[in-house]
Amino acid sequence: MVRLYYFTAALMFCVLLGSQAFGSFVFSSSERGSTEIRWTRRVIRVAVSNSLSDTAPNIKKGSNVTEAVKRSLATWENELGVRFQVVSSDAANVSPTGNSGDGISLITAAPTAENLQIFGENAQHLPAMTRIFFDRRGRITEADIVLNPIFQFSTDGTFGTYDLESVLVHEIGHLLGLDHPPISAGVMSSQVARNGLYGVEQLSGRQLSFADVAQLRSIYGSTSRYEECCGEIRGKVTREERTANDDIIWLEDAETGRIAGSALVGDRGQFSVKGLSSGLYSIYLRTTGDDGSVTDEFIETIELATGESFSMDVAPQNTFASNTLEFLGAMGQMSNVPVQAEPGGSLLLQLAGRVEKRPFSIGSSSPYIMIENDPKADQSLSERLGVVSVEIRIDEETPAGHYSIFIRSSDGSRSYMPGAIVVSESRETSLLRNPQKN
Template sequence: MRLCLCIFVAFLLAAQANLRGRAYTLQRSEANRAVRWNKKSIRFALSDSFFVAPNVRADRAEIVRAVRRALARWSAETGLHLGLALSSTQSVSSSASSGDGINLITVADAPENLALFADEGDLAGRTRVFFNPRSGAISEADIALNPNLLFSTDGTPGTFDLEATLTHELGHALGLAHSAVLGSIMRPRLRMNDARESVVDLRQLAEDDRAAARALYRPNAEWGSLMGKLLFADGGPIFGAHIFIEEAATGRVIAGGITREDGSYRIDGLPAGSYNLRIEPMDGPIELGEIARSSYAPNVFRAVASERPIEVAFNSATEFNAKLENVAPKLNPRLLGLTAHLSAVPLSLVPGRTYTVLIGGEGLDEVVAASSDSPYVAVEEVRSQGEVAGLSLLSVSVRVDAAAPVGEYSLRLQTMEGESAWIAGALLVHRPAPIALGAAEIPDATDPIWLD
């Protein structure tokens, strides 16, 4: 019998992963090895339950295209060949087994699938990963979408986007856990489509996701690393801090990481370049409990920024250490939106347009200035909007330059006394034109081969 462990990773609303905090983050084995595939070709099996499920509002061709697009995104970044077949198998493998050798994607209301959502019925998907507890080598990954929630491929209000959900769950199947960068496809939550705004623009991989994919599957010579330790002034470690870096020239968020219990962190998979570093507590919009469980409570401190850009080179590690004051933050933005419908998901913006962004949280009545770290994003007209349900509200005007590069950008709020808070990767700048995926730009909608 194979020596194997399985872990669950989940998406949406109140997801938590039983993992150590690390960059972006990655799943870890008992021996603290990265959980990853050791082979270059992996075949996933799409259960025929998708073609008859009453909760999937899409025809057969649209479903197959959505799955193939999701696979193509990760294939392009990892260099893996991610194939697709069809299967009559309905159920994920039992956690008590070592797997059945099929990397299943299913939406069937089979008992084993339903059991995954027994205590968390509002989760859209869960992934069960089987791996060697010593080496971290994945032997099987099964994805189940919630049979009791609605999915679509066209932004139908009241449904979850099938393609975005599958892209997220495939990230788990490849070894990624959740990210604290709001614009990442691996963020803990995906909002439902509604009549005001759909999430079809939020299907793409962020730079943070690409960095994670490189770190897991690309040769070290193709990327660099950032590592170090965060301590308080008295020498105590800072656990659960979110460190994220922005491209110095554009302000785009490139990757993020989370400090471990000893205050250390490491972010791999970085392109060579010059970066500005920001450090913030994980008190919202994404909280530490949504990414990592620990017997340690996260430490309390105020957000800070590096004084000068940090240089990262290929095939080497740059060290950045810092000591912070143990001072509780007053400023804590938690939610945002383009309408009064606020949530903890990124805002989809188009270059050349101006938007009114509403932000909710604690201490926002003390904000006197808002900005972006990018020359392509102008933030103006900070206005208090009162208080609702215990949260103070403010609105800002955000103008995206017509030449803004596609990517994820942050919002920065400041108070009169000088306290700052960032919403990392909150602004997802995209262009309405289709994003090329090479040969998979318009995926084949014909049926894959059958496994059984």
């Protein structure tokens, strides 16, 4: 569960509210291991349970459930090039674990014991889950999505509910074989916020990010006849001692600063980020020490040609950051969920972490994110966590995507919050790009 901090000038305290972890998919049939799973059909049949309606006890009355389902499926169709064939069904329960399901890919919200069982001990924490069946070749044969009957959903941004469309977009990503990326920078993020976090409706999860599209293409390739795809950046991180800690490589579009993808570094130091379009990419490494300390390093910027597989060796400098960032927020609330912003807008951003050594400054790797003033120190959250606030402005021409914020110490070391700010595409731009959504 995500820790959400509320604070005022006089008092700061922690409550366990606001956002949850997304449940990953649960595998049935073959052991996945390192097998890449995917659909091979061009038409995927999806049955929508009659339990998924505004008469369900966990869905707000008056919610436009039918349109939310249609839009969430269309979001992936537009990038994937497959077609979802949607039918209604009286079925209520997901298929039980085993070698094979019932052959029906179901979306359900029925409050049954069978559906609750899929959540196990995480029933109090996960708003939805997906169970996938696939064969030994990694071909998906069935995928069932269940909304947790414990939580409330809506389509109008009602405070304290989860946005139904955002949750469905995420789970349909799992249905297609996508997993949570190590850097939260899109709809496949491992965290989901309820409406009202930071004082706004949490609707950014309705739109695929730059990184989401790359992750999808890494499995299915590009469906555009106008674009040859896809490139890959791979390599090996060389450390004196390999540990069990999860090191992370993340990429940013060097021209815009948008998060383009990320990957965990394997036990032997290997990594690979696939599904990339041609262009300039800035490469960053996050290493975690045995004591839990995190070090962020900029590695280099490379130019990736169309369809190129770029190989590199990375030797970490292990430069310890004098100041580090751990949480962010706005409107008096803090968590690790990205803060939403609009092109041409501005906001007062709060950042929390180990902020001890001055002077320091706050910056962004994107030319579209402007820092308007020097960081102002606020009251500490605890003996360990200090809080600073800074005014940021978003350029009117900012492309939709997730952007990073960093704290830079006087010794030059930096600590990043990758994907801390999410800039959403306006509805008008979305309709111009995909008029079929109108």
